[in-house]
Amino acid sequence: MKNDLDFCPEFKYQNIMTRITVAKGDGIGPEIMDATLQILNAAGAKLIIDEIAVGEQVYLSGNSSGIAPESWETIRRNKVFLKAPITTPQGGGYKSLNVTTRKALGLFANVRPCASLHPYVHTKHPQMDVVIIRENEEDLYAGIEHQQTDEVVQCLKLISRPGSEKIIRYAFEYARQYGRKKVSCFTKDNIMKQTDGLFHAVFDEVAKEYPDIENEHWIIDIGAAKLADTPENFDVIVLPNLYGDVLSDVAAQITGSVGLAGSANIGEECAMFEAIHGSAPRRAGQNLANPSGLLQGAIQMLNHIGQSEVAERVHNAWLKTIEDGIHTYDIYKEGVSVEKVGTREFAEAIIARLGASPSKLSPVTYKEAKAIEIKPYKRAPRQEKKLVGVDLFVHWDGTDPELLAQELKNIEFGQIKLSMITNRGVKVWPEGFKETFCTDHWRCRFKAPENGTMDAENIVALLSNALTQNIEVIKTENLYYFNGRQGFSLGQGQ
Amino acid sequence: MKNDLDFCPEFKYQNIMTRITVAKGDGIGPEIMDATLQILNAAGAKLIIDEIAVGEQVYLSGNSSGIAPESWETIRRNKVFLKAPITTPQGGGYKSLNVTTRKALGLFANVRPCASLHPYVHTKHPQMDVVIIRENEEDLYAGIEHQQTDEVVQCLKLISRPGSEKIIRYAFEYARQYGRKKVSCFTKDNIMKQTDGLFHAVFDEVAKEYPDIENEHWIIDIGAAKLADTPENFDVIVLPNLYGDVLSDVAAQITGSVGLAGSANIGEECAMFEAIHGSAPRRAGQNLANPSGLLQGAIQMLNHIGQSEVAERVHNAWLKTIEDGIHTYDIYKEGVSVEKVGTREFAEAIIARLGASPSKLSPVTYKEAKAIEIKPYKRAPRQEKKLVGVDLFVHWDGTDPELLAQELKNIEFGQIKLSMITNRGVKVWPEGFKETFCTDHWRCRFKAPENGTMDAENIVALLSNALTQNIEVIKTENLYYFNGRQGFSLGQGQ
Numbered sequence: 001m002k003n004d005l006d007f008c009p010e011f012k013y014q015n016i017m018t019r020i021t022v023a024k025g026d027g028i029g030p031e032i033m034d035a036t037l038q039i040l041n042a043a044g045a046k047l048i049i050d051e052i053a054v055g056e057q058v059y060l061s062g063n064s065s066g067i068a069p070e071s072w073e074t075i076r077r078n079k080v081f082l083k084a085p086i087t088t089p090q091g092g093g094y095k096s097l098n099v100t101t102r103k104a105l106g107l108f109a110n111v112r113p114c115a116s117l118h119p120y121v122h123t124k125h126p127q128m129d130v131v132i133i134r135e136n137e138e139d140l141y142a143g144i145e146h147q148q149t150d151e152v153v154q155c156l157k158l159i160s161r162p163g164s165e166k167i168i169r170y171a172f173e174y175a176r177q178y179g180r181k182k183v184s185c186f187t188k189d190n191i192m193k194q195t196d197g198l199f200h201a202v203f204d205e206v207a208k209e210y211p212d213i214e215n216e217h218w219i220i221d222i223g224a225a226k227l228a229d230t231p232e233n234f235d236v237i238v239l240p241n242l243y244g245d246v247l248s249d250v251a252a253q254i255t256g257s258v259g260l261a262g263s264a265n266i267g268e269e270c271a272m273f274e275a276i277h278g279s280a281p282r283r284a285g286q287n288l289a290n291p292s293g294l295l296q297g298a299i300q301m302l303n304h305i306g307q308s309e310v311a312e313r314v315h316n317a318w319l320k321t322i323e324d325g326i327h328t329y330d331i332y333k334e335g336v337s338v339e340k341v342g343t344r345e346f347a348e349a350i351i352a353r354l355g356a357s358p359s360k361l362s363p364v365t366y367k368e369a370k371a372i373e374i375k376p377y378k379r380a381p382r383q384e385k386k387l388v389g390v391d392l393f394v395h396w397d398g399t400d401p402e403l404l405a406q407e408l409k410n411i412e413f414g415q416i417k418l419s420m421i422t423n424r425g426v427k428v429w430p431e432g433f434k435e436t437f438c439t440d441h442w443r444c445r446f447k448a449p450e451n452g453t454m455d456a457e458n459i460v461a462l463l464s465n466a467l468t469q470n471i472e473v474i475k476t477e478n479l480y481y482f483n484g485r486q487g488f489s490l491g492q493g494q
Numbered sequence: 495m496k497n498d499l500d501f502c503p504e505f506k507y508q509n510i511m512t513r514i515t516v517a518k519g520d521g522i523g524p525e526i527m528d529a530t531l532q533i534l535n536a537a538g539a540k541l542i543i544d545e546i547a548v549g550e551q552v553y554l555s556g557n558s559s560g561i562a563p564e565s566w567e568t569i570r571r572n573k574v575f576l577k578a579p580i581t582t583p584q585g586g587g588y589k590s591l592n593v594t595t596r597k598a599l600g601l602f603a604n605v606r607p608c609a610s611l612h613p614y615v616h617t618k619h620p621q622m623d624v625v626i627i628r629e630n631e632e633d634l635y636a637g638i639e640h641q642q643t644d645e646v647v648q649c650l651k652l653i654s655r656p657g658s659e660k661i662i663r664y665a666f667e668y669a670r671q672y673g674r675k676k677v678s679c680f681t682k683d684n685i686m687k688q689t690d691g692l693f694h695a696v697f698d699e700v701a702k703e704y705p706d707i708e709n710e711h712w713i714i715d716i717g718a719a720k721l722a723d724t725p726e727n728f729d730v731i732v733l734p735n736l737y738g739d740v741l742s743d744v745a746a747q748i749t750g751s752v753g754l755a756g757s758a759n760i761g762e763e764c765a766m767f768e769a770i771h772g773s774a775p776r777r778a779g780q781n782l783a784n785p786s787g788l789l790q791g792a793i794q795m796l797n798h799i800g801q802s803e804v805a806e807r808v809h810n811a812w813l814k815t816i817e818d819g820i821h822t823y824d825i826y827k828e829g830v831s832v833e834k835v836g837t838r839e840f841a842e843a844i845i846a847r848l849g850a851s852p853s854k855l856s857p858v859t860y861k862e863a864k865a866i867e868i869k870p871y872k873r874a875p876r877q878e879k880k881l882v883g884v885d886l887f888v889h890w891d892g893t894d895p896e897l898l899a900q901e902l903k904n905i906e907f908g909q910i911k912l913s914m915i916t917n918r919g920v921k922v923w924p925e926g927f928k929e930t931f932c933t934d935h936w937r938c939r940f941k942a943p944e945n946g947t948m949d950a951e952n953i954v955a956l957l958s959n960a961l962t963q964n965i966e967v968i969k970t971e972n973l974y975y976f977n978g979r980q981g982f983s984l985g986q987g988q
Contacts, residue, residue, distance in 0.1 A: 076929070103920045103986045106931045124618040137931070140651060142919030144937065145688035146971045147981030150877050151656060155689040157634060157649040158918055160933045188736070194639035195649040224740045225747030228722040242682070246718045246740070253719030269929050379934070382891065383644050397876065424652055425636030426597045435570070435763050437600045437631070439654045440873070443638065456961055463954050473950070476970045477640045487641030492597045
């Protein structure tokens with residue numbers, strides 16, 4: 001097989017070519033990347049390729065991120081990155097290259113199309129054709145964790161307005177560009193009224209700008225249940241990071257073809273495209289692996305760089321190949337498949353079908369797809385912020401909240417009074433229930449009088465008083481009103 | 495129909511009876527509760543019933559919790575509560591009675607059996623028989639939320655050692671009592687190494703005490719995907735609160751019979767049993783509703799109070815009724831069902847089959863089931879705690895982290911130095927990437943020198959310095975080592 005990296009000599013087409021970064025990765029990575037590039041080349045993709053090394057060898061050579069600094073520079077310069085799966089070595093200290101890339105390059109949108117290939121690939125959901133658009137940067141995945149007491153550890157869930165606006169806008173723009181009819185949003189805002197409430201509120205705001213696209217909101221538990229049971233009722237789904245992580249895997253899995261799915265990670269400047277599966281080292285080097293997942297990533301990439309005609313040709317030839325029963329081992333099934341082929345032969349079968357369209361599966365059309373541009377986020381003027389109290393979190397080994405309250409009353413001063421103690425969110429003082437189980441982690445709310453305010457100085461004074469009283473404050477959270485709206489939740493049972 | 499509440503005159507059997515609290519709730523609640531109690535009575539359940547009022551009328555009469563204080567006392571005294579669905583009125587200020595009950599009474603375990611009734615109820619998963627055991631008190635559902643800046647809101651995810659131990663131990667005890675073979679645990683501890691890491695670590699610890707029960711751990715995304723696709727591979731699944739909420743609904747839905755499922759909420763002292771569906775006001779008063787969900791809850795209750803022989807008789811008669819095609823409107827299907835019946839007739843059909851067992855569906859056996867007792871949590875001796883730094887969270891409108899770092903350097907003192915700034919978890923100083931999108935919410939880490947410690951006084955001093963420099967600190971998180979183990983995560987990219 002010829003070296004695919006030579007297929008587009010730079011000097012020849014520079015003016016109409018797109019320069020991309022390619023990493024062949026580990027395990028089956030090199031084989032599926034070669035197959036993918038061979039198909040793109042044959043289909044007339046106009047690409048100049050800079051290859052970089054990432055993955056196992058780079059990790060083991062002492063680079064804990066799995067990528068050399070100069071390779072980072074290549075990715076940042078070219079802005080488009082097609083990446084094969086990599087192997088992260090066993091043992092501590094190695095950082096996930098995917099997480100680092102997504103976060104450092106601001107790849108805020110993860111886009112994962114999940115479509116059934118019934119009856120060629122077995123699924124319980126033959127009509128499924130869903131695109132999951134997952135917020136990729138914030139939520140619990142900000143990775144901010146603190147052990148606070150012997151018994152309690154904490155992770156911060158952060159939801160931001162710009163983060164929510166960007167991903168939701170992206171979802172609606174995606175729906176419009178790809179002729180999708182509906183965008184569904186899933187949150188748990190009946191419980192998390194502020195964080196998920198913000199995501200939902202922004203969804204409702206942004207949806208108004210897209211009257212041509214249907215929109216709906218589901219509580220995540222019911223939404224997830226409906227998606228798992230009747231995915232054919234969904235079209236585009238936009239989700240905060242954690243829900244999106246779980247449901248994009250559910251959606252891919254129930255198509256029956258998780259090994260055939262690709263994904264895009266899109267930022268304002270850069271973008272990364274990949275297969276969703278791993279590097280499968282045990283299958284490596286045997287001409288066995290199915291290159292479809294990476295090819296699906298590459299099709300998203302072609303649309304992203306405006307080569308949608310090539311994307312369409314490749315996608316339809318791939319569908320036709322699947323439909324003709326030319327299958328790699330992973331989807332080969334007696335009675336359904338016609339021929340079991342290797343990685344290279346599968347790629348050749350697709351190339352032989354370039355220009356053809358499937359007749360049983362639905363062909364795709366990518367009319368003038370291009371990189372989706374979203375209105376840049378614009379920071380609003382500062383809101384009027386009023387400090388009305390502070391939650392002091394205390395490490396305390398006792399069991400009777402009344403005793404803790406007595407100790408805390410010693411640090412009150414002026415009009416700043418203890419108003420509530422909760423344990424894991426449940427109010428235990430004043431007037432708790434003896435049945436409430438208490439850990440050693442107590443949230444103690446101090447507040448200015450009704451309609452009053454306090455100063456940041458007061459918090460320093462409270463902490464100072466706590467020190468002299470040997471009260472072990474391990475964290476604080478200020479309580480604010482923003483433009484007159486209360487910015488903190490009440491205790492459960494309050 | 496006679497008044498079921500009279501069926502067990504108290505004076506007669508007091509010594510062998512269990513006193514329970516019953517609430518008939520709203521909508522279809524009274525009908526399905528009457529049907530359920532009628533079946534329990536006919537089956538020989540030994541119950542004394544105290545009825546209380548909860549729900550819509552109580553809310554509207556001005557009680558924002560939907561329950562009167564004296565009813566609370568009844569629930570707490572009897573300790574066993576069978577509850578029909580209620581309607582929470584529209585509009586703000588009404589608190590979820592379920593959440594209040596669960597949290598105030600310390601009902602830490604939610605137990606939801608999800609079994610298919612193929613071919614009598616349509617499902618894509620005919621072999622499914624899963625029990626979801628969900629932690630019910632902590633995690634993100636502690637409801638501790640704070641808006642922190644104009645752009646960022648936060649919810650705390652709290653995972654505790656006692657909370658994790660109790661639910662995981664419950665799951666293994668449940669598996670043992672009900673003859674289950676395997677307990678699976680799902681977490682996202684590859685990302686949330688401290689919080690989900692604790693849950694997973696406790697799972698591994700507790701699992702060792704149950705060598706007779708198989709155990710396994712899945713990362714939640716893959717686990718959820720497998721559960722949605724091939725639920726027949728799971729048996730008992732134990733999960734933190736949020737994951738459990740989502741996956742218990744997924745599991746119930748894909749059995750095809752979400753309207754037929756019940757659940758138990760178990761605490762160390764009290765327990766509540768219910769249907770998982772709502773009060774369906776539009777179906778109320780028409781003798782239409784299917785009482786199966788509440789009946790399933792009641793069966794769990796009978797086992798809980800040691801009347802397992804009655805539970806078994808009721809459950810098998812119910813299976814036989816389903817199998818005989820005697821179906822209410824919600825599951826009636828031409829060609830499968832034999833007779834469409836109302837709520838009362840369905841109950842009568844079950845009563846007529848008491849003593850019978852299903853022949854096509856698998857009959858249940860509840861040998862000597864009883865309330866599951868778990869070893870009480872024992873607080874360990876205090877760990878050695880070393881304060882090594884503090885994260886100050888700052889509201890700042892700028893965009894260049896370098897400028898913020900300069901301002902923060904002004905508040906350093908002695909050996910306590912600024913070591914890192916992150917935005918939504920990503921390191922932006924020192925040496926960030928320009929592509930990283932920044933909100934107005936900055937986490938600024940101050941640390942003692944390598945291997946050094948700091949005092950709580952130092953934090954007060956830092957905050958005091960911040961005040962004089964007009965740096966707006968909106969929250970703090972102390973950084974500790976516990977018994978020499980680092981109790982906080984690094985920045986992403988650090």
